[in-house]
Amino acid sequence: MTSLSVEPKANGVKASATGKTRAEKALARFHEEDRLGEGLDANILAGLWPFMRPHAKWLVLSLGLLLMGSGLAVLQPWLMGRTFDAFEHPGAAETLMQMGALILVLKLFEQSIAFPQVYLMQLAGARASGDLRAHVFRFLHTRKLGFFDRTPVGRLVTRVTNDVDAINEMFASGTLNALGDLVRLVLIVVVMLRRDWQLALITFVAVPPVALGVMWTRRRIRDAFREIRVKTARMNAYLNEQISGMAVVQAYAREEQSALEFDDINEAYRQANNRSIVFDAALDAAIELVQSLCIAAVLWYAGVRSLSDRVSFGTLVTFVAYIEMFFIPIRDLSARMTQLQSALAGAERIFQLLENKDEDAPVPAAAEAQAEKKDDTIAFELDHVDFEYKPGVAILRDVSIRAGKGEKIALVGATGAGKTTVASLLLRLYEAKQGSVRVFGRDVRNAPRDELRKSFAVVPQEVFLFPGTIASNIAAGDIEVDRARVVRALERIGALDLFERREGGLEAKVEERGSNFSAGERQLIAFARALYRDPPILVLDEATANIDSDTEARLQKAVWAAMQGRTALIIAHRLSTIRAVDRIVVFHKGRVVEQGSHETLLAQGGAYARLYQLQFSRTEAHAAE
Numbered sequence: 001m002t003s004l005s006v007e008p009k010a011n012g013v014k015a016s017a018t019g020k021t022r023a024e025k026a027l028a029r030f031h032e033e034d035r036l037g038e039g040l041d042a043n044i045l046a047g048l049w050p051f052m053r054p055h056a057k058w059l060v061l062s063l064g065l066l067l068m069g070s071g072l073a074v075l076q077p078w079l080m081g082r083t084f085d086a087f088e089h090p091g092a093a094e095t096l097m098q099m100g101a102l103i104l105v106l107k108l109f110e111q112s113i114a115f116p117q118v119y120l121m122q123l124a125g126a127r128a129s130g131d132l133r134a135h136v137f138r139f140l141h142t143r144k145l146g147f148f149d150r151t152p153v154g155r156l157v158t159r160v161t162n163d164v165d166a167i168n169e170m171f172a173s174g175t176l177n178a179l180g181d182l183v184r185l186v187l188i189v190v191v192m193l194r195r196d197w198q199l200a201l202i203t204f205v206a207v208p209p210v211a212l213g214v215m216w217t218r219r220r221i222r223d224a225f226r227e228i229r230v231k232t233a234r235m236n237a238y239l240n241e242q243i244s245g246m247a248v249v250q251a252y253a254r255e256e257q258s259a260l261e262f263d264d265i266n267e268a269y270r271q272a273n274n275r276s277i278v279f280d281a282a283l284d285a286a287i288e289l290v291q292s293l294c295i296a297a298v299l300w301y302a303g304v305r306s307l308s309d310r311v312s313f314g315t316l317v318t319f320v321a322y323i324e325m326f327f328i329p330i331r332d333l334s335a336r337m338t339q340l341q342s343a344l345a346g347a348e349r350i351f352q353l354l355e356n357k358d359e360d361a362p363v364p365a366a367a368e369a370q371a372e373k374k375d376d377t378i379a380f381e382l383d384h385v386d387f388e389y390k391p392g393v394a395i396l397r398d399v400s401i402r403a404g405k406g407e408k409i410a411l412v413g414a415t416g417a418g419k420t421t422v423a424s425l426l427l428r429l430y431e432a433k434q435g436s437v438r439v440f441g442r443d444v445r446n447a448p449r450d451e452l453r454k455s456f457a458v459v460p461q462e463v464f465l466f467p468g469t470i471a472s473n474i475a476a477g478d479i480e481v482d483r484a485r486v487v488r489a490l491e492r493i494g495a496l497d498l499f500e501r502r503e504g505g506l507e508a509k510v511e512e513r514g515s516n517f518s519a520g521e522r523q524l525i526a527f528a529r530a531l532y533r534d535p536p537i538l539v540l541d542e543a544t545a546n547i548d549s550d551t552e553a554r555l556q557k558a559v560w561a562a563m564q565g566r567t568a569l570i571i572a573h574r575l576s577t578i579r580a581v582d583r584i585v586v587f588h589k590g591r592v593v594e595q596g597s598h599e600t601l602l603a604q605g606g607a608y609a610r611l612y613q614l615q616f617s618r619t620e621a622h623a624a625e
């Protein structure tokens, strides 16, 4: 017997043999955004208010014009009805001309206030959104580095772009015109009742089912919008990963697999959008249907009633116009509610981000508990430090390192031993779990971060260059580039000629992430950056990448120049550097296992001697060849 295998489909997405869809597997790498709670609207609006307040005058002015416009719009069908009624009386021609002129003036006035109304509303919205965007961006700068380890970049980009845009859209698309819609509705109801209460009641019969339908649909559209935001953030996170890792994707021919993963993410996004489109369109169609039914019912009833009691032509004209106007605000109200929900969903996510407590700020209490150990001869010190990135996974254990002022220390050890982590703790990019880290006698938890970081220049293993010029990258911390200092810095590391030779010289363009510079050139720029800053402590994480001998020679000179006259902590991979330092600290699995000079440690015949044999003597042999 043959068995037919039926591939199960989840949301139209193929499931794999393991039961998980491709998208699920791909997206498991990004932490799914939490679904947001209901009923926070008032709090969210209150949260937005501080950003609105500085621009509230424009908003109030716009709303004033809006209410005026609503009144004028309702007045016109009423005047129109009166005009048609005038046909039935003598002297109709004069009344017609007067009414025509009046309606023209009113129409012109209504149109002339429409422009400033829309403009001022959008102005207030654009300025408030701009402020919010800047606030979120500044907020990101104040977070600890660990926060960025845990949060996908794409998600943060979504907060600053899409989510703020959703709030801006609330103003741009006239969501707040809902207030004008409400006023319009009330006025129409009053005028209709006064004109002919029986015809008015026929129209109002449709209101409860329409209102219920709108409320039901509104809730679904709100859910759909939340879903869209979740899917947008996922897509941004995935795209960010893929574009940043394009070199690996291409080198490992992963394009097909990535395309399949993206198809699934794209499909989920499309489906989320589809739900909102379906509800939106269904609501529009239903309201138009109800509107037509109402007009038909009013005309039919007027026909029936005219057998006994005549309904004037003016009344009918007024009613048909009002019924059309009556359902437009109801329909618009629902659309505006949708827009509002989208904006609130965006705002909710932004506020969720702003609630993050990982602030990179001094911890005075910690410092109070810790007696400050002032010793003018010490530049930095790690005192019995334990550290873990993730709870329960120890990275550093009982590490104590002390660097005297002007001392040059090299950290050596196998890859992953925790050397770079030591440097991160000194800059308080991460905080020690146990023990203390002091820089110039001050506990780093007690130091304002700007002050602390001014003491350091860091030359990392992977140099990051910003788009700009060579000079602007060397003067990375300064808005105004001091060209003379840039030249001096390059001269000291012996790389001025190398960069001046390039087309454009020191003003040569640096592409995004420095992609038009080699690894060695990027390192040299980082050294110049360190010298430009001229701080008391240099932290150098040497690159392990092989570079040509000319650049190698320049880098050696750069290391030497950068170390002069300052304290240095060097994560060393080069023999020349090791020889140049005063003391070597040997790391093994997060512990300091040996400390001393090159000669002493070699003579000891311990971990360093073995490492030297394995790693550095090989380098020496290569150099000799």
Ligand SMILES: Nc1ncnc2c1ncn2[C@@H]1O[C@H](COP(=O)(O)OP(=O)(O)OP(=O)(O)O)[C@@H](O)[C@H]1O
Pocket (backbone or CB within 6 Å): 149, 389, 390, 395, 413, 414, 415, 416, 417, 418, 419, 420, 421, 422, 571
């Ligand atoms: N941001 C992070 N989040 C979680 N774990 C991390 C993080 N950074 C480093 N680690 C882990 O901590 C350990 C120590 O890393 P570290 O970069 O300090 O090693 P290292 O000795 O400098 O290595 P290398 O010589 O290869 O640069 C490694 O196991 C690494 O996987």
